[in-house]
Amino acid sequence: MRSVLRPSPLLLSALVLLASACRDEQAGPRPRTPALPPPTQVRFLDAAPADLTWRAGTTFAHGTVRYLGTRVSPRGAAPGQPVQLSHYFEALQPPPQGWEFFVHVVDPSTGQMLVNADHGFAGGLAPLGSWPVGKVVEDVHTLTLPATPGRVVLGFWKGDERLGVDDPKVHAGDNRMWGPELGGSLPPPPEYIVHRAARPPVIDGALDDAAWKAATPVVLRGSFDGRPVALRTEARLTYDDQHLYVAFDVEDPDVWGTLREKDQPLYTQEVVEVFLDANADGRTYNELQVSPHNVHFDAYFPARRQGMDLGWDSGMRSAVKVRGTLDDPSDRDEGWRVELQIPFARLAEVPHVPPQKGERWRFNLYRLEHPGRRGEEGQSFAPLFVGDFHALPRFGWLVFD
Numbered sequence: 366m367r368s369v370l371r372p373s374p375l376l377l378s379a380l381v382l383l384a385s386a387c388r389d390e391q392a393g394p395r396p397r398t399p400a401l402p403p404p405t406q407v408r409f410l411d412a413a414p415a416d417l418t419w420r421a422g423t424t425f426a427h428g429t430v431r432y433l434g435t436r437v438s439p440r441g442a443a444p445g446q447p448v449q450l451s452h453y454f455e456a457l458q459p460p461p462q463g464w465e466f467f468v469h470v471v472d473p474s475t476g477q478m479l480v481n482a483d484h485g486f487a488g489g490l491a492p493l494g495s496w497p498v499g500k501v502v503e504d505v506h507t508l509t510l511p512a513t514p515g516r517v518v519l520g521f522w523k524g525d526e527r528l529g530v531d532d533p534k535v536h537a538g539d540n541r542m543w544g545p546e547l548g549g550s551l552p553p554p555p556e557y558i559v560h561r562a563a564r565p566p567v568i569d570g571a572l573d574d575a576a577w578k579a580a581t582p583v584v585l586r587g588s589f590d591g592r593p594v595a596l597r598t599e600a601r602l603t604y605d606d607q608h609l610y611v612a613f614d615v616e617d618p619d620v621w622g623t624l625r626e627k628d629q630p631l632y633t634q635e636v637v638e639v640f641l642d643a644n645a646d647g648r649t650y651n652e653l654q655v656s657p658h659n660v661h662f663d664a665y666f667p668a669r670r671q672g673m674d675l676g677w678d679s680g681m682r683s684a685v686k687v688r689g690t691l692d693d694p695s696d697r698d699e700g701w702r703v704e705l706q707i708p709f710a711r712l713a714e715v716p717h718v719p720p721q722k723g724e725r726w727r728f729n730l731y732r733l734e735h736p737g738r739r740g741e742e743g744q745s746f747a748p749l750f751v752g753d754f755h756a757l758p759r760f761g762w763l764v765f766d
Contacts, residue, residue: 406490407487407490407491407502407503408487408502408503409497409500409501409502409503410453410500410501410502410503411500411501412501413433413434413453413455413501414436414451414453416436417433417434417435417436417453418434418435418436418437418438418440418545419434419435419436419437419517419544419545419546420433420434421433421434421435421535421542421543421544422434423530423531423532423535423542424457424530424531424532425520425521425528425529425530425531425540425542426460426461426528426529426531427529427531428457428458428531429456429457429458429459429460429461430454430455430456430457430460430493430496430521430528431454431455431456431457432452432453432454432519432542433453433454433455433501434452434453435450435451435452435453435517435544435545436450436451436453437449437450437545437547438451442510443510444510444511444512444513444548445509445510445512446509446510447507447508447509447510448507448508448509448510448547449505449506449507450468450482450505450506450507450508450517450545451503451504451505452468452503452504452505452519452544453501453502453503453504454496454501454502454504455499455500455501455502456496456497456498456499456500456502457498457499458498459498460493460494460495460496461493461494461528462493462494463494463523464492464493464494464521464522464523464528465483465485465486465492465493465521465522465523466483466484466485466486466492466493466504466519466520466521467483467519467520467521467522467541468482468483468484468506468508468517468518468519468544469481469482469483469517469518469519469541470482470508470511470515470516470517470518470547471515471516471518471537471541472513472515472516472751472756473514473515473516473546474751474756474758474759475669475751475753475756475758476537476538477751477752477753477756479511479513479515479751480508480509480511480515482506482508484506486502486504487502487503487504487505491504493521493528510547510548511547511548512589512590512750513548513551513590513750513751514546514547514548514549514550514551514750515546515547515548516537516543516544516545516546516547517543517544517545517546517547518536518537518541518542518543518544519541519542519544520536520540520541520542527539527540527541528540530542551750551759554747554759554760554761554762555746555747555761555762556761556762556763556764557581557583557602557728557746557761557762557763557764558581558764558766559580559602559603559604559609559763559764559765559766560579560580560581560603560766561603561604561605561765561766562576562579562580562603562604562605562610563575563576563579564576565603565605565608565610565706566603566610566612566704568682568683568684568704568705568706569684569686569704570684570685570686570702570703570704571686571702571704572601572612572614572702572704576603576610577601577603577612579603580601580602580603580612581601582599582600582601583599583600583601583730583746584597584598584599584600585598585599585600585730585731585732585744585745585746586744586745586748587742587743587744587745587748588731588743588744588745588748588749588754589743589748589749589750589751589752590748590750591748594734594742594744595736595742596615596616596617596618596700596734596736596742597616598613598614598615598616598637598732598744599613599614600612600613600614600730600746602763604719604720604765605719606718606719607708607709607710607718607719608706608707608708608709609641609706609707609709610704610705610706610707611639611703611704611705611707611730612702612703612704612705613637613702613703613730613732614700614702615637615700615701615702615703615732616699616700617635617657617689617698617699617700617701617734618697618698618699619694619697619698619737619738620635620657620687620689620690620691620692620698620700620701621634621635621657621691621692621694621738622634622635622636622656622657622658622660622691622692623692624656624658624660625658625660626660627660627661627662628661628662628663628664628675629660629662630662631654631655631656631660631662632654632662632733634656634733634735635656635657635733635734635735636654636655636656636662636732636733637654637655637703637730637731637732637733638652638653638654638730638731638732638733638754639652639653639654639705639707639728639729639730639731640652640653640728640729640730640731640754640755640760641653641707641712641713641726641727641728641763642726642727642728642757642760643712643713643714643715643716643726644713644714644715644716644726645725645726645727646714647669647727647757647758648667648668648669648757649665649666649667649668649713649714650665650666650669650713650727650757651663651664651665651666651677651679651712651713652664652666653679653681653705653707655683655685655703655705656685657685657687657691657701658685658691659683659684659685661679661681661683663675663677663678663679663681664677665677665713666755669755669757670755678711679707679708679711679712680707680708680711681705681706681707681708681711682705682706683703683704683705683706684703684704685701685702685703686701686702687700687701688700688701688702689701694738720765721765722765722766723764723765724764724765725762725763725764725765726762726763726765727757727760727761727762727763728746728760728761728762728763729745729746729747729754729759729760729761730745730746731743731744731745731746731754732744732745746761747759747760747761
């Protein structure tokens with residue numbers, strides 16, 4: 366689904382990523398942190414302080430500049446609270462001219478930016494080219510901890526280039542040097558125990574079959590951090606030898622949609638979605654969507670957000686029942702219900718057909734709502750804690766009973 370900037374609830378974005386379909390709520394650089402009052406003077410030290418909370422010793426530009434480490438204070442700050450970062454560097458040779466300093470906080474599993482804290486080194490008083498050889502240079506700044514744990518990456522940039530990091534093992538890609546981790550740990554991903562149906566449900570959108578009554582209901586929550594949402598979405602799953610069945614019961618006062626053709630960007634409007642990583646490899650996965658008009662979007666991805674194949678056909682069947690009037694904003698609707706029948710044999714990298722008892726897939730369920738046809742609210746089974754519906758390491762577990 367997403368390659369349009371999306372989902373993601375805490376800071377939703379509207380940028381469309383042409384490389385893949387679905388949205389990324391928080392892709393791209395976030396606004397920079399507010400400018401800091403410039404220091405009155407630059408501190409040049411003979412050595413880095415002894416109380417660094419992150420020690421490095423890694424170098425840039427063929428040994429020209431050494432990153433010694435960072436002190437984070439306070440170490441136990443909670444999300445939303447300010448922390449002070451003090452970074453320490455040393456020029457081992459005359460440093461190159463014209464390079465600016467950058468500091469980002471990224472999601473360590475996906476590399477997605479959570480905070481852009483770029484600023485002039487030492488408030489702009491000590492650009493890289495001015496550092497004296499053999500002295501330790503200090504940069505101190507403050508940022509607000511993001512809602513999700515992150516990792517500092519830092520380095521130097523000029524135009525479209527970044528100053529080279531000498532050891533590829535210590536950078537996060539694109540010559541961004543790893544720094545300290547910020548924030549605590551995330552809760553473990555949730556599990557859904559899916560029970561085999563004694564008799565498969567009839568795909569009619571009614572959700573009145575015995576199979577659904579026996580299936581465990583789960584209420585979707587805010588996709589970014591799991592917070593309660595204004596409009597309820599309840600989902601259930603069951604299976605038989607050939608198919609996975611998914612049901613959504615969606616509360617919605619205005620049911621609408623303008624897209625009528627398969628594989629159009631349904632994720633830009635109201636939609637329910639199923640993501641399935643059957644072999645749980647964190648790479649190959651399928652994305653399936655259904656709109657209130659019972660229009661389908663289905664895609665295969667050979668890697669996260671890469672190589673989206675809209676030629677792949679899931680073979681799913683679905684039915685939708687709207688409790689209200691479609692596309693009429695003048696009245697108040699109750700919502701819509703969806704049933705999906707998904708053939709196991711069509712999905713990517715399925716370990717066994719039918720799944721064996723105890724088999725574990727990675728998966729997530731989503732709903733996109735546009736309150737008043739403005740803005741966007743993302744809901745999910747497994748909260749992502751990062752603005753990207755394709756964050757596979759944050760998916761939940763589908764356990765076959």
